[in-house]
Amino acid sequence: MVASTCKVSNQVSLTSLTRTPSGSIYHQDLKNIFSVLLYCLDLHDCSKRQSILSKINLKKEYPYTFTLEQAIQTMKRLYIKLQYKSTLTIFSYEINKHLSMELLQIFYFAKLLHCPADKTCKKIADKNTVLQPTPKGLAILHQFCLKMGIPDIEKQHVPKILTTEFNTMQLLEFDRHSRTDQIIHNYHSDKLIFIRIMGPIMNTWSSKNGPDSIKDLGSILKLKSKFKESNLYSSENANTNPLQDGAAFLLYLRKRQTDGAPEDENDGLEANDKETTRQNNLHVSSFHHRFFTNPDSDSHCQYYVSDKGIRFFKEKTVAVNGTNVTVTNCFSGKALVQYLMDCTDLMYPKDALKIATIFLSSGLIECKTYGQNIFFPKKNALYILTEKGNQIVKWKNYINSIQYDIPCTPFSNEFHKDTTSFKLVLKDPGLKYLFRNFMIENMCVENLDVYDDIVDFQKKNSVLKKMISLKTREKTRYLEEIQYDTVFNEFRSNAMKQKKLTIYTAINKLSEYNLSKVYSIFSMYISEDAPNEVNIDSKLRFEVQNYFQAKINFETTLVNILDLKMSIDVSNEQESDFCLKEVKHEGEVIEPLATPPATPSSFFCEEAQLWKVIPQQPPTLALKMCHIKKMSDSECSPTEILFTPKLKFLDDVSVYFEEIKRKIYRIMERDSFAKFLESDQFRENKTL
Numbered sequence: 001m002v003a004s005t006c007k008v009s010n011q012v013s014l015t016s017l018t019r020t021p022s023g024s025i026y027h028q029d030l031k032n033i034f035s036v037l038l039y040c041l042d043l044h045d046c047s048k049r050q051s052i053l054s055k056i057n058l059k060k061e062y063p064y065t066f067t068l069e070q071a072i073q074t075m076k077r078l079y080i081k082l083q084y085k086s087t088l089t090i091f092s093y094e095i096n097k098h099l100s101m102e103l104l105q106i107f108y109f110a111k112l113l114h115c116p117a118d119k120t121c122k123k124i125a126d127k128n129t130v131l132q133p134t135p136k137g138l139a140i141l142h143q144f145c146l147k148m149g150i151p152d153i154e155k156q157h158v159p160k161i162l163t164t165e166f167n168t169m170q171l172l173e174f175d176r177h178s179r180t181d182q183i184i185h186n187y188h189s190d191k192l193i194f195i196r197i198m199g200p201i202m203n204t205w206s207s208k209n210g211p212d213s214i215k216d217l218g219s220i221l222k223l224k225s226k227f228k229e230s231n232l233y234s235s236e237n238a239n240t241n242p243l244q245d246g247a248a249f250l251l252y253l254r255k256r257q258t259d260g261a262p263e264d265e266n267d268g269l270e271a272n273d274k275e276t277t278r279q280n281n282l283h284v285s286s287f288h289h290r291f292f293t294n295p296d297s298d299s300h301c302q303y304y305v306s307d308k309g310i311r312f313f314k315e316k317t318v319a320v321n322g323t324n325v326t327v328t329n330c331f332s333g334k335a336l337v338q339y340l341m342d343c344t345d346l347m348y349p350k351d352a353l354k355i356a357t358i359f360l361s362s363g364l365i366e367c368k369t370y371g372q373n374i375f376f377p378k379k380n381a382l383y384i385l386t387e388k389g390n391q392i393v394k395w396k397n398y399i400n401s402i403q404y405d406i407p408c409t410p411f412s413n414e415f416h417k418d419t420t421s422f423k424l425v426l427k428d429p430g431l432k433y434l435f436r437n438f439m440i441e442n443m444c445v446e447n448l449d450v451y452d453d454i455v456d457f458q459k460k461n462s463v464l465k466k467m468i469s470l471k472t473r474e475k476t477r478y479l480e481e482i483q484y485d486t487v488f489n490e491f492r493s494n495a496m497k498q499k500k501l502t503i504y505t506a507i508n509k510l511s512e513y514n515l516s517k518v519y520s521i522f523s524m525y526i527s528e529d530a531p532n533e534v535n536i537d538s539k540l541r542f543e544v545q546n547y548f549q550a551k552i553n554f555e556t557t558l559v560n561i562l563d564l565k566m567s568i569d570v571s572n573e574q575e576s577d578f579c580l581k582e583v584k585h586e587g588e589v590i591e592p593l594a595t596p597p598a599t600p601s602s603f604f605c606e607e608a609q610l611w612k613v614i615p616q617q618p619p620t621l622a623l624k625m626c627h628i629k630k631m632s633d634s635e636c637s638p639t640e641i642l643f644t645p646k647l648k649f650l651d652d653v654s655v656y657f658e659e660i661k662r663k664i665y666r667i668m669e670r671d672s673f674a675k676f677l678e679s680d681q682f683r684e685n686k687t688l
Contacts, residue, residue, distance in 0.1 A: 018513065020181045027181060027347050034107055035144035036078045036091045038133060041066050043161055062116040062132060064161045068104065069127040075100040082148055082156065086528040089148065110347040111301055112137035120298040133161065135169035135287060135304045136342055142167060149531025168214040168285050168304050172196060172344040175429060178456045183351065187362065188430025191392050194364055197339060198393045199309015202329065205295055211288040212305045295335035296379050306343035310335055318380040320369045327368045333381035353377060364389035420677065422669040434681045439672060446532040447664050450525040454661045457517045461654055464514060467507045474500055511646050518653050522548055536663050544656045
């Protein structure tokens with residue numbers, strides 16, 4: 001139990017990191033761990049007080065940096081305690097060196113960190129390697145602080161680096177499947193994403209280009225306002241207050257065309273003229289460099305803003321099969337992957353390749369130096385926009401310069417005001433993209449967020465109930481086979497026991513996840529001091545708060561397979577020699593599990609629940625001869641004793657959450673959806 005004077009406090013424990021069916025760590029878990037790490041490191045600008053010794057040794061110190069060794073030591077004990085009025089949220093991890101190195105490498109490959117002393121460093125190895133958060137990494141920390149309400153908590157500081165010119169990225173976020181963690185998309189949403197990636201106008205790179213303009217994030221107020229526009233669904237101008245501008249997405253796109261990167265290299269500022277830029281009251285990113293922003297550069301991190309789009313070459317010549325090929329107005333495959341990894345919330349490069357392949361297979365881009373069927377993330381793989389791609393981005397100046405004429409007719413009329421239902425909006429990724437953007441502009445996106453979270457919880461809880469039913473069926477089948485099968489041998493017994501063990505492990509893990517999700521929803525949206533309070537009637541809110549307060553003593557302890565076996569009064573060694581057919585239905589087969597090999601461990605506490613995360617190898621399936629626990633048919637099994645309180649709690653909460661979801665749905669359908677159909681977002685984008 002987490003010690004707290006709060007009204008609502010609960011401990012939830014897990015035994016492993018949540019992983020996708022393919023074995024990858026979920027994006028949200030990586031974001032949380034990374035954010036807690038940066039918060040605990042509490043980085044400062046040490047470059048201004050550079051030591052005399054370092055100056056003598058000509059060793060440059062960089063601001064807001066840390067070494068690999070410092071990160072590993074910090075990850076041994078990560079801890080954040082967020083004290084609200086009625087709830088307590090604790091994030092706590094304990095991660096050993098092996099897992100720390102694995103996670104840090106993932107963070108580095110995801111472009112969350114870079115090495116300021118060696119901008120082309122592709123992998124961290126030495127313990128003294130100096131690391132610094134990238135704009136992408138700071139955008140993730142930024143969102144974490146605002147989601148958890150850190151700026152509004154007394155005695156809780158906002159990391160200083162978030163208020164500096166290092167924090168410049170408006171990160172593009174993708175909607176993901178709750179189970180597989182795969183990106184949810186369709187043809188309509190692909191085109192909207194394509195517009196964002198290509199930018200307002202062609203962003204032609206030149207060494208003479210000046211630094212990209214960035215926002216002033218020097219106050220917590222601006223820190224809060226940035227959150228409203230820091231994801232994929234935002235269509236706000238970087239220089240416009242999102243609370244004041246209600247422009248539609250394409251209208252905003254047209255406005256941005258006057259603010260994009262210059263098409264002619266003589267239109268930009270000199271790259272080394274930062275002093276002139278500062279004199280003109282423009283903030284300059286510390287990541288700007290006239291050569292490392294070159295799309296052909298090997299720099300680990302190249303983009304520090306996302307609103308300018310991918311960098312194009314005005315003209316590029318490459319050698320293909322011994323022949324020089326010159327392509328105009330093109331970008332490289334490497335540049336597209338670089339942009340996706342620098343400016344979106346992707347954690348794995350393979351996802352960037354998938355998105356690029358979608359653009360290629362959809363006929364939005366075409367390769368001029370390689371084949372058309374496979375996307376190549378190489379410098380000499382040059383791509384141009386197809387006629388269809390140009391029609392989508394609507395670069396007027398560029399369209400007029402090319403030889404073919406692009407018709408002004410839309411692709412299709414997929415969505416109409418009279419036939420578009422709210423149910424379709426929530427189901428279609430493209431429409432939901434636009435609707436979320438509309439909700440952000442109208443300052444009520446928390447309604448959509450809590451709806452999505454409750455839907456996710458309900459899906460997981462439904463799976464949990466199916467697992468419980470499966471467990472019951474397997475138990476009945478096992479007892480029947482013992483009773484009626486005279487040749488029930490040890491091999492078949494072990495096969496059934498290992499299946500039972502697999503089901504139990506899944507039930508244990510999913511039940512703990514659901515408990516964490518429940519308290520997360522309550523703390524973030526429903527509690528008395530929720531940082532993202534949703535619009536529900538006071539009576540329902542009061543009932544839910546009272547129920548959670550009444551459950552203050554509800555505790556879930558760490559339950560693993562070994563604990564379950566130890567909770568059973570195992571018979572002595574002689575009982576293990578009993579013939580199974582003599583026991584029949586009077587006993588339940590319980591198999592003790594050997595202690596797994598030493599593995600990395602970590603702890604995670606979210607929304608006042610402690611997650612003890614111990615990534616470990618799958619349990620061995622080579623089970624030995626069973627021990628037998630005799631019990632009457634009327635007794636509860638050990639798993640029932642352990643799981644029943646949790647399942648009862650989840651069932652009760654699901655009733656409240658269903659009512660909240662229903663009310664939120666009606667509010668959005670009656671108010672937000674009706675306004676959305678009349679908005680410029682819907683009118684301008686329904687023909688894409």
